[in-house]
Amino acid sequence: MNQKIILALLFIVFGCQVYAQDTDSLKTQVYTFKIFREIGSTSWIHTQEAFAEAEAMKADMILLHMNTYGGQVVFADSIRTKILNSHIPVHVFIDNNAASAGALISIACDSIYMRPGANIGAATVVNQSGEKMPDKYQSYMRSTIRATAEAHGKDTLVAGQDTTYVWRRNPHIAEAMVDESIYIENIVDTGKILTFTTLEAIEHGFCEGQANSIDDVLKKLKVYDYEITTFKPSFYDGLKGFLTSPILQGILILVIIGGIYFELQTPGVGFPLLAAAIAAVLYFSPLYIDGLAANWEIIIFIIGLVLIGLEVFVIPGFGVAGVSGIILVIGGLTLSLLDNDLFNFDGVGFNKLLEALGIVLSGLFGSLLGIIYLSKKLLSSPTFGARIALQTEENVELGYIGVEASLKNFVGSEAVAYTTLRPSGKITIDDEQYDAVAESGYIEKGTKVKVVRFLHGQLYVMTIK
Known part of the structure; x- marks a missing residue:
């Protein structure tokens, strides 16, 4: 029961x-x-x-x-x-x-x-x-x-x-x-x-x-x-939305290109390259996770950078390697924004292609403008200018000369014209020959002269009367 x-x-x-x-x-x-x-x-x-x-x-x-x-x-x-x-x-x-x-x-x-x-x-x-x-x-x-x-x-x-x-x-x-x-x-x-x-x-x-x-x-x-x-x-959805904003993508491209350019202008490895690397990671990561950026698209972007580097440092002039590098960089950045399957673009509309290309070209154009502007600013900056370009003026008074400094010791010495000075020629002092310039007119060979001044590495002489 x-x-x-x-x-x-x-x-x-x-x-x-x-x-x-x-x-x-x-x-x-x-x-x-x-x-x-x-x-x-x-x-x-x-x-x-x-x-x-x-x-x-x-x-x-x-x-x-x-x-x-x-x-x-x-x-x-x-x-x-x-x-x-x-x-x-x-x-x-x-x-x-x-x-x-x-x-x-x-x-x-x-x-x-x-x-x-x-x-x-x-x-x-x-x-x-x-x-x-x-x-x-x-x-x-x-x-x-x-x-x-x-x-x-x-x-x-x-x-x-x-x-x-x-x-x-x-x-x-x-x-x-x-x-x-x-x-x-x-x-x-x-x-x-x-x-x-x-x-x-x-x-x-x-x-x-x-x-x-x-x-x-x-x-x-x-x-x-x-x-x-x-x-x-x-949280990732919000972050991905922020990183895939066309405006931010353009800025990231600007930082990538600008960072690489300024790194090439400075010795060693520094902040510009670090900024470019971080920007590249932020650009490609959300696209890679979503399946838009394929491995081969990222690789052709890297190959493009290598070709540009070879053109700058190894190959004289600017030719096939440089042009190919630029095409591959633009191609890698653009293709990473598209939902294509290798070279099959059936699911990608023409408007999407133009939009992606517009984002990349806008970023590259912005990089060019930024490079021109920042180059002027950084070169005139007391903090960064000395690291990018030589700022010291090589004055003679400070000892910066490219000729024998001891020649100025001959000022006031007597010499003989070894050749005719028309107005330049050679003189002898203590049986040693030196280049010299007549202070005025011509001076015939064998004439006794006196060194009257030394300017820009050159001795100037005049006839002894």
Whole structure:
């Protein structure tokens, strides 16, 4: 009897566990991650990590929690492409701001929810000082934001018509967030960049509704039984994002090239070479860990440096070795930024190639300018100038002469012209011949003369009357 009771209790406990597991499996798996900073390399790395984790856990949806004033277009474009190509639905909750690059990313999402008082728009491309970039940059952004809006297709019936659909996200309205020349009646006037408030975005199809929190967004999406997993970036993710910033990569290239140049100008092994080595490690390490920089790409960079060194120290002039070295250095630095498989560039777009080459060439150009500037500064510096170049002036008064100093002792002595002085020639003093110059006119051979002065290693004589 006791055994039957125990078995029954075990059956009940086991059944409850199975039921609980089944219940958990029925919950909607929601994966969330934040963009609460300027959009750049770190945001892009966090996005890739978040999507990979969401796919690994087989999440039912990804919910992006956004509050940003924008950032770099190249990384915003990568993030929006990731969202558009995701097989997991992606929704966004704009907590306060989705400006510029943030607007582009938000429009790529399957649905947009905004907190009351939030904003979306103002996607004109500007530089770091806030000045509007030339039209070729605006043209690219206009096309990108139009294509992003178009990607959601037409799914809304026009009132009173059965077969006419309108854009879910109107591409023309999206373009007005970039181009101030666009006029849309009752929406935006010419000369103004479009930015929507929450209610305006809802009215014109760029927001599905208001929400005050993540939980509120899920209710709007009719998700009531859910489990949330939040992306937590690691320290390495942040460090990698910092090191792979195009601006920092350009600076590292500048330090690599500049450090090697100044090391070649100074004797021994010192700080410039150490700085160049550290910069090279910081440049290649995150790229190598991520699988972008392959062994052979780093090797051709090193070979390029060796060829340049041979051209400078061993081979006279500047020829094949120097040019080949420069090509290999640029090639190694550029290829390390690309996700190529040896010489297979099928997965690398032309824009990515231009971007990588632009980063490297910008760094090299910056190195050239830095070398010219620092060379002048260091040569005039009392601390470093003496280590790079000779600073002492070789004055005769200080004993720096390249001729026999004892000749000045002949000043006042009598001599005989050994040859005709026209005006230079030879004289004899105590049966020894010396070069001399007539102080004035010509002096015939055999004439008695007197040494009147010694200047710049030369004896000057005049006729004895």
